[in-house]
Amino acid sequence: MTGLKMNASAMKNAALAAVMGAMLLTGACAAPFNKGTDPQSPLSDRIQALVDANSEYPRWADFPAAPTDVPRSADIAVRVAGLNQTGVTLGSTVAAIDWTLTDDPEAYAVEVRRRVEGARMSVGAARTAAEVEAFARSLRERSEPPPPIDPRR
DSSP states (O other): OOHHHHHHHHHHHHHHHHHHHHHHHHHHHTOOOOOOOOTTSTTHHHHHHHHHHTOSOOOGGGSOOOOSOOOOHHHHHHHHHHHHHHHHHHHHHHHHSOOSOOSOHHHHHHHHHHHHHHSOOOTGGGOOHHHHHHHHHHHHHHTSOOOOOOTTO
């Protein structure tokens, strides 16, 4: 036997011993817990009543019935094929659109600026920069916390 094979079997044995030791240690932690409650506890009656009320397993009759209107796999396949066909149609429609801007970009920018300037502005948006800064300063002043309370009082 070569040294490499001997080391491999020694490593296997060491790993097996480590696993067995871990199993023994965790087995000691799995001791059953005491199910009873402390009778001197002021809530012991309430706790025991809750435990007794919820200690039954659910019955099969308590579960909802299986659905009956589930579509068949053939119906689902037809719907998926329809969605795939719709996707192909949409893809060909989008591919047919000419996405290049053939107009003069400067003329387009002038037209957009004219439309934006002609739009009515709200009263809140018509504030000057100084008004906005004054409003922000007043909000900052209002948001300062009060001075700390003297603990000696």
